[in-house]
Amino acid sequence: MNNKQHTISKSVTLSGVGLHTGVTATMTFLPAPANHGIKFQRTDLPDQPIADADVDYVVDTSRGTTIEHNGARINTVEHVLAAMVGMEIDNILIQLDGPEPPIMDGSSIKFVEALEEAIPLEQEAHRKFFELPEEIRFKDLDKGIELAALPLNDYRIAVMVDYNSKFLSSQHANLTHVSQFKEQFAMCRTFCFVHELEVLYKAGLIQGGDLSNAIVIADRDYSEKELSHLSEVLGKPKVSISKEVGILNNTNLHYNNEMARHKLLDVMGDLALVGRPIKAQILASRPGHASNVELAKKIKKLMLETEKNKVPVYDPKQPPICSHERIYELLPHRYPFQMIDKITYLDENSVVGIKNVTMNESYFMGHFPNNPVMPGVMQVEAMAQTGGILVLSSVPDPENYWPYLVGIENCRFRKSVIPGDTVIFRCELISPIRRGIAKMTGKAYVAGQVVCEAEMTASLVRKS
Structure with a gap:
């Protein structure tokens, strides 16, 4: 899966009739900036309202998924959204001059081909994955429907369908990597x-x-x-x-199990309404749009609850956003004061940095040598350096600036940090950076528990 956000390089247009409305519409995919997300725009309505592709705005799941937001109603969004997930497009504006995307051949392949024609473009922002911390399930026992989302540091889907028809027996379909979507699922029809x-x-x-x-x-x-x-x-x-x-x-x-593959396509599209790329194992038995949307609602609810706690998760297998070499280039600190080993997350408002504490830290020679504890001031210094990367990311030429820590408030130390601990620092802006002044909150975590927290003020000063 891509670590960076993607949009498209140029606009591309398709036209066709809508499956349920029967109305012919022209649909245009347009590039969008980082962190824009997937949005639909009804250009045929007064003021051309824009609707977010979000599960909160689902208003109907009768043989398709319909959203309505800001007065813009869009029918049957799932095939288009599945193409976005399959092509890993994070930011796009989808303009429609009618109520429904064209059905085309009943699959997602024409949308995939259009996105390829528009040339996916990597952006200077990292994808905001939501990695499930716990299992989520949805069941409808009367209809024999069961869906589950299980924790997994990847994205996989397994679907089973079973109909009371002599021509359509039980079928299964599995997607084990998102790159399989184009060749193995996108052309599967409704x-x-x-x-x-x-x-x-x-x-x-x-x-x-x-x-x-x-x-x-x-x-x-x-x-x-x-x-x-x-x-x-x-x-x-x-x-x-x-x-x-x-x-x-x-x-x-196209395949003996084309119907199961299309149901998997529908699951991908409906779960895109969570609003962020997810990392999970999705298991779906006899899924439909209503059940898919219910699972998406549960995932989003858990995502928002997790965001409230804002406990960052560190996966050492994932490549860093900034390696120690890049940190060395951006920050002026040198041994023994280069405190951060890597940056694992960075967007316009927040940053996550990692510090692996070892017995070889220089300060352990004199700071409680018989009971090594990381000094609180060093924890704050490491947190400030993490915040420094966030502040530097706000300018196009960070190498030409010094990030100075100019204020600390409400600092608290909750638990000792000792050799062997991996400290995860998370800093978040309290308000937008103005005139080079940044106010942020910072927290340090070890094994999911807060060990240090503070409010900090930093100043960006151009090098002379």
Whole structure:
């Protein structure tokens, strides 16, 4: 998975009919700045309102996922969002001059191809992954639906579907790496059963549905009279169902388990509404849009609760944002005062730095030599250096500035830091940096517990 955020290099446009509304719309993908996220814009409405792709704004899950925000309603967003997840696009503005993205062929492949044409572009910001700290489950026992999100330092999905049809037995699909999406899942099309067609039409859905953008499966044998009526409903001169294949007009499948793969695609798209890329193992048995959205709501709730605590997690297997060499280039400190080993997270408001405390630290020679404890002032110094990286990141030429610590308030030491501890420092801006002055809070953690905290003020001074 990409560690840096991505957008696209240029705009690209597609047009087509919407699956459920039947309205033809033009959709344009536009580049967006770092930390913008995925947003839809209804250019056909007054003031051209913008809707965030967020689970909080889901208003309908009838055979698709619909969001509404700021007066902008967008139907059937899941196939577009799945393409964003599969291509690891974090920041994009999706303009629509109608109520629904084009269904195209019923899959995500045309959106993937459009994003490739627009050329994904790496941005100078790191992805804000949410790594699940605990298991989350959703169950609907009446419908036999069960979904789970399990802690994992990666992104994987396993889906099982099972329908009461002699032509569609139990199917499974697995995505073990996001890079598999384009070649193995993006072209898998939406589907429904013959018996659902007339019901869906009468409910005002699938007005843009066609045998060219969906797989239609028989759940039993149909008489010629029934097929004739079906052709009238679909507006087709003739429809047929092979008793061997069981698919309307004998549509060829891309995969024997194409239906399970499409359900996996839907899960990816719906879970994109969490609002951040997630790291988890997703297990889904008989998923649908309603259950996907319920799981997304649970994940987002846990994400917000975790954010309140703001306990950073350190994964030594992940490459650093700034190595010790880069820190050496940015900060003026040298042995024995270069305190930070690496930076593992950095955005416009916060930073996370790591200090591995060893018995060889120079201050242990004189500071409680028979009971080595990291001096509090050194903890604050390390925290200030972490904050210095955050402050320097606010200017385009950080090598030309000195970051000075000019104030400390409300400093507290909660627990001793000893050799063998890995200290995780997190600093966050209290308010935007103005005139080179930055106010921030800082906390130091060992094994998830706060060992030190303080409010600090730093000043950026240009080198003469």
